[in-house]
Amino acid sequence: MTDTRHNMTLGHAGAPLSWPVHANALQVGGMTLPELAARVGRTPFYVYDRALLAQRIAALRAALPTSVELHYAVKANPMPALVGWMSGQVDGFDVASGGELQLVLDTGMPVRDISFAGPGKTEAELEQALMAGVLVNVESMREIRLLGELSRRYGRAARVAVRVNPDFELRSSGMRMGGGAKPFGIDAEAVPQALHEIRSRELDFEGFHIFWGSQNLDAAAVCEAQTKAFALAVRLSEHAPCAPRVLNLGGGFGIPYFPNDRPLDLAAVGAHLHELAATAAGELPSARLVIELGRYLVGEAGLYVCRVLDRKVSRGEVFLVTDGGMHHHLAASGNFGQVLRKNYPVLIGNRVQGEQGGTEVVSVVGPLCTPLDLLGDRMALPVAQDGDLVVVAQSGAYGLSASPTGFLGHPGPAEVLV
Numbered sequence: 148m149t150d151t152r153h154n155m156t157l158g159h160a161g162a163p164l165s166w167p168v169h170a171n172a173l174q175v176g177g178m179t180l181p182e183l184a185a186r187v188g189r190t191p192f193y194v195y196d197r198a199l200l201a202q203r204i205a206a207l208r209a210a211l212p213t214s215v216e217l218h219y220a221v222k223a224n225p226m227p228a229l230v231g232w233m234s235g236q237v238d239g240f241d242v243a244s245g246g247e248l249q250l251v252l253d254t255g256m257p258v259r260d261i262s263f264a265g266p267g268k269t270e271a272e273l274e275q276a277l278m279a280g281v282l283v284n285v286e287s288m289r290e291i292r293l294l295g296e297l298s299r300r301y302g303r304a305a306r307v308a309v310r311v312n313p314d315f316e317l318r319s320s321g322m323r324m325g326g327g328a329k330p331f332g333i334d335a336e337a338v339p340q341a342l343h344e345i346r347s348r349e350l351d352f353e354g355f356h357i358f359w360g361s362q363n364l365d366a367a368a369v370c371e372a373q374t375k376a377f378a379l380a381v382r383l384s385e386h387a388p389c390a391p392r393v394l395n396l397g398g399g400f401g402i403p404y405f406p407n408d409r410p411l412d413l414a415a416v417g418a419h420l421h422e423l424a425a426t427a428a429g430e431l432p433s434a435r436l437v438i439e440l441g442r443y444l445v446g447e448a449g450l451y452v453c454r455v456l457d458r459k460v461s462r463g464e465v466f467l468v469t470d471g472g473m474h475h476h477l478a479a480s481g482n483f484g485q486v487l488r489k490n491y492p493v494l495i496g497n498r499v500q501g502e503q504g505g506t507e508v509v510s511v512v513g514p515l516c517t518p519l520d521l522l523g524d525r526m527a528l529p530v531a532q533d534g535d536l537v538v539v540a541q542s543g544a545y546g547l548s549a550s551p552t553g554f555l556g557h558p559g560p561a562e563v564l565v
């Protein structure tokens with residue numbers, strides 16, 4: 148019985164987070180996976196590991212200038228226990244709905260450090276945000292007008308920052324969230340007009356929020372986007388009612404999912420942010436710099452665990468039918484924004500190595516009557532038996548809350564924080 152570490156992203160450069168292996172079983176939160184499954188009491192479940200979350204936050208703190216605030220974008224993983232724990236680790240939260248706002252208010256995070264972004268905020272949500280005293284990243288003239296009316300009605304000025312749809316596009320991979328025609332934010336060229344409106348409605352202007360993309364693994368592209376976002380903020384500041392007190396540079400840091408993905412070079416991004424922070428101290432001296440990360444903070448610290456119900460052979464191909472699937476983990480099935488379906492890292496958690504290292508090629512499927520319910524397509528895995536535990540790694544972000552749990556009426560998974 149030897150202890151090793153199972154690197155979920157084997158073949159990647161750098162030092163991605165990894166999970167220990169003991170007696171051929173994954174170790175999670177100080178116990179073997181079968182022990183944890185017994186403690187949870189049922190499968191499927193998601194597990195998130197505080198130690199790995201802390202490790203990721205420590206790595207960020209070491210790389211980033213101390214003057215850059217680290218915010219958590221709650222939509223990546225809104226599990227209440229996780230968000231509660233995060234409230235003691237990060238400098239602020241970004242929420243994307245009135246529901247998420249309630250959740251973070253419960254944690255005791257100071258309202259000064261909570262911001263609310265997202266297109267299509269309802270009047271009720273804007274009212275919630277105003278009365279809570281959080282910063283609203285306004286995304287349209289309508290939101291500015293509504294906040295103006297609400298502020299007048301309640302006799303208190305809403306805190307606002309302008310979310311800018313930048314006039315640059317990300318030049319490389321990743322999910323583009325800004326540039327061109329977008330439903331997010333206010334087009335950079337319309338921002339002077341929006342700032343005029345904010346001034347005339349006597350809203351409390353705090354600064355700018357420039358979010359340009361997501362899931363980017365290319366440090367050079369991230370740095371370039373941050374540089375351009377900063378320059379844009381400097382230009383727009385000339386039209387602002389007062390000097391900006393906050394500049395939110397967005398996030399966009401990606402994590403590796405697939406065999407050829409290389410982890411983001413955090414040292415390079417950190418070094419660049421040191422330069423940017425020095426520039427900012429001269430050019431936007433009153434502005435706090437913020438980055439807001441979702442996936443990068445939590446994605447690698449979570450596993451999805453389900454159980455093999457049936458090992459079937461169909462015309463020579465092996466299928467592991469599990470009690471989990473796309474209804475709990477849409478992203479791993481390839482149906483959450485992927486263009487070409489690729490396998491998430493999958494392993495047999497109680498049988499990390501097969502007998503004498505032997506593997507077989509299997510497809511891991513869920514119990515839904517649709518060919519979309521696929522967690523692993525023809526992967527080489529140790530020979531698994533009914534009752535074995537299938538693990539999908541890199542599952543801490545955009546997992547349960549981004550999945551169609553009502554589809555087919557199976558029970559939902561448990562979620563635990565260890």
Ligand SMILES: *Cc1c(COP(=O)(O)O)cnc(C)c1O
Nearest residue numbers: 220264361362398399440441442
């Ligand atoms: C979704 C979102 C994030 C988080 O994106 P990640 O790619 O998970 O880091 C940050 N800010 C805003 C405004 C978002 O909508």
